[in-house]
Amino acid sequence: MKSKFAIGVDLGATNLRVGLVREDGRVEIRRSVPVGKDKSAKKIASLIGENVVSMIKDAPVKPVGCGCGIPGIVNPEKGIVYRSPNYPSWRDVNIAKLLKSKIPIPVIIDNDANMYALAELLHGAAKGRKNLIVLTLGSGIGGGIVIDGKVFHGDRGFAGEVGHIVVEPDGVSCMCGGRGCFEEYAASRAFVNIVKSMRKRPALDPKYLTPEFMAKLAREKNRMAINLWKVFGSYLGIGIANLINTLGITAIVIGGGIAESWDLFIAATRAEIKRRTYKKNVEHLKLLKASLGGSTGIVGAASAVFQR
């Protein structure tokens, strides 16, 4: 039997990744190009278009379609991106229409975390599961919810905006207009915000309060950094407990750059989840580290094409 191919596109904040992917999830060709300074929807659609068209030419057989994972709030049915933190000029942009005018095979779009979830479900850490929650911890928290083997989108594509569930009702302001959002306490800005709320603030320049620097310090056995990671882990646990109590799903994949510090936070996360959920349910808890690495986005985006 001849292999089927699809093209997966993963649009990041600084790089565009494009890959030719087999149905079994193997990546045949992979390419990464910088996004550049002009981040208008028109420019980005052209950039995606060129790269996809060139990859179609390189493919041994014509790919069955092209899936695009986009950071932001995406309505896959309408093909619209409502807003994207990394592409602030995009407001209610019909990006699918722009892409379809440039790409000669069927195009589908979805939120990048949803694509990520699909990849981990079909080919990664959560292979074989029916229901799954995926969190990507980066500059914010991306969320993907899989129900019965399919990404759940909610009424208009807003499902999985879990970065904005509340973990501190009177906490720091969030870009979304709310306060104390999950992604302010368990993503890149977490340490800045956690330290803000401490009575005895450590004497540390805020510029050092990044996950990277805190990880470095913690690995050098710095007590303060070790403890701050525990607080980070607890907040992550509160957010995950909320998701478990809402969805009754106990398989959780955690990915994104911050997941590299897994060993520094996961014990605190697990303890917090246990404290806040039913024993009978969380005895089945699977906290899984994302396993597909840098290709997750393109594999997921291509998988969405095959699933369709």
Next chain:
Amino acid sequence: MKSKFAIGVDLGATNLRVGLVREDGRVEIRRSVPVGKDKSAKKIASLIGENVVSMIKDAPVKPVGCGCGIPGIVNPEKGIVYRSPNYPSWRDVNIAKLLKSKIPIPVIIDNDANMYALAELLHGAAKGRKNLIVLTLGSGIGGGIVIDGKVFHGDRGFAGEVGHIVVEPDGVSCMCGGRGCFEEYAASRAFVNIVKSMRKRPALDPKYLTPEFMAKLAREKNRMAINLWKVFGSYLGIGIANLINTLGITAIVIGGGIAESWDLFIAATRAEIKRRTYKKNVEHLKLLKASLGGSTGIVGAASAVFQR
């Protein structure tokens, strides 16, 4: 065409309601009996059995099945009740098996809030919707999540345990072992707990801090009571915002005894939701008051039979 009938059972804390229900949701016969003092699973199963058997005899044609809504955490697939706040002696009880030994038609069980959700979806305030969140505000908060026209149960029946999502991470202890759970701030104990956290506590005997008494005071234009209802409404809004950000579902039915005080809290709830969710999503927000009244539970339980 002859009408099909099913029997719906709604087990409450003090009363058992049983009804003969047509496929269109009309209740033909309805009966309510006190549960009595012996709350063992065996005794309750017998009580349900007797009443269902007697109703089968009264039915014009043989009912196609019997659905039972049970307060607590229910695994409908296995027929097990893991725990029930109103029936503390039930621990991992296979209630479906007990019922099947007494009832000569097919029996299905589910959590009462899930049955409630199904009734409001098929015959009530949310008729015609695909996705729906239902909250019942009583001694705790019951939750039912409908996805694509069907109750979503999660991995093991624990979906919709929304009473235990966190709205105050360091708040009052909850029976579940957690802290600051939603149902401590937006159900029957809300006013006691809200007052506890106030710097200037009103001089009021805690026994008056019930939703009923607070509603009476607020309707007499008592300023303190009016303000406490606003705080209640805000907490309800935080919890609902979390659900909206997680599920992307914007149709919310609110029922249970406390929903009778709708006008006292709903403006604060709506404002809090707007503050904490995406504008593009909540411009579609439908906060709906449950519309089926006292028969909701039996209609939902019977509907589950027809849906099966």
